[in-house]
């Protein structure tokens with residue numbers, strides 16, 4: 001089940017970064033007194049009670065003339081409308097209601113997206129509460145008074161936000177068609193790949209209702225099986241400065257990846273793997289999605305018998321944190337190996353849903369421990385008691401140990417490799433949760 005996406009929209013200086021940080025729980029955005037400062041962080045994973053969601057920051061606004069502010073706010077609101085499940089519209093009780101607020105509120109209302117109106121800088125409810133009432137005039141619901149800086153009212157605001165999350169009652173039949181996001185830098189050939197896949201397998205091609213304007217979902221049927229492709233191509237908006245374009249492209253990637261089971265990261269063979277590719281790959285890795293790296297435009301480069309080997313090495317080096325990713329070399333122009341993509345997708349999905357019996361896991365662990373002694377520190381040695389798989393998509397394992405501090409990353413990696421040796425799990429990340437079992441003196 002993909003996590004809901006929440007976006008914050010609001011005028012310069014109302015406290016968007018402060019709220020982002022308060023929700024994300026770490027100081028990850030830079031907050032300055034100067035309005036319009038650019039922020040590092042574009043998205044964060046947030047957990048509230050038993051709800052998890054992805055928070056996106058649609059970006060700062062350069063406070064130039066009020067015209068520009070309004071047009072940038074519109075742009076920001078449009079990104080939120082395109083990508084988010086719930087929008088937090090943030091206003092500032094100290095600045096009061098201004099014209100731009102009303103215009104953006106109109107836009108949000110028309111979009112029919114759920115909006116939570118939060119009025120910030122209500123540091124004292126006694127002092128400022130009365131001033132929040134004018135925000136009823138926006139016509140987007142009851143204003144929730146908050147203070148992002150003092151973390152007041154945040155819980156009430158989040159209660160309102162999670163009310164709008166899609167219900168997971170289990171009554172609605174789950175759509176079990178595989179969802180595949182095609183991501184990558186501009187111009188690597190994402191649209192060409194999708195077009196070619198559709199061309200060869202054209203049975204039903206439909207834009208599924210309810211999807212965002214930008215990420216167009218396409219259904220493809222192959223061998224009697226349906227696949228949903230999520231396209232993030234076509235990012236050529238006018239009047240966008242480079243930073244904005246990059247922010248927007250990352251937001252779109254995050255939201256597409258969030259909805260996907262498998263991510264196809266497209267790399268341009270002519271350019272080789274770059275830092276930007278690594279950034280995009282990281283988004284899929286963090287989210288535990290299945291990953292296929294497709295090196296496209298394979299027709300366009302000079303090759304000899306070492307080329308595949310060299311490319312593979314280079315990708316493995318730069319994307320060292322995802323050695324499990326499948327790599328394939330394709331051409332959207334000639335169609336080379338495109339049919340194989342479907343086989344890879346099927347395999348990756350199977351691996352993401354693989355469950356290993358506890359008994360077998362513990363045998364592997366016992367054997368691994370016998371082969372390589374667990375680490376120790378200050379005379380205390382790590383003991384591993386028990387391992388069990390608790391989830392799929394991605395496969396997640398809990399290991400019970402005597403002392404969490406002693407479980408080095410490298411030892412977890414060693415166990416991961418042993419499990420992979422036995423079961424492959426190709427194309428999917430694995431997660432390990434380390435838990436202490438106190439009082440166990442075996």
Ligand SMILES: Nc1nc2c(ncn2[C@@H]2O[C@H](COP(=O)(O)OP(=O)(O)OP(=O)(O)O)[C@@H](O)[C@H]2O)c(=O)[nH]1
Pocket residue numbers: 010011012013014015016017018019031032033034035036037038059060061120121122123146147148149150
């Ligand atoms: N009194 C008060 N000040 C706040 C509160 N939240 C944020 N601020 C201040 O408001 C100013 C702007 O906060 P930011 O979080 O940078 O605002 P922003 O909306 O991200 O601003 P832009 O980057 O211009 O879009 C900073 O000086 C914050 O310290 C609050 O709850 N109470």
Ligand SMILES: Nc1nc2c(ncn2[C@@H]2O[C@H](COP(=O)(O)OP(=O)(O)OP(=O)(O)O)[C@@H](O)[C@H]2O)c(=O)[nH]1
Pocket residue numbers: 184185186187188189190191192193232233234235236296297298299300330331332333334
């Ligand atoms: N030689 C060769 N050219 C390709 C291949 N795939 C795409 N191209 C070319 O690369 C260019 C970009 O292709 P697109 O499919 O528009 O790329 P995109 O990733 O969707 O681009 P954005 O819309 O900017 O995100 C076009 O000129 C394509 O003809 C390929 O396999 N081989």
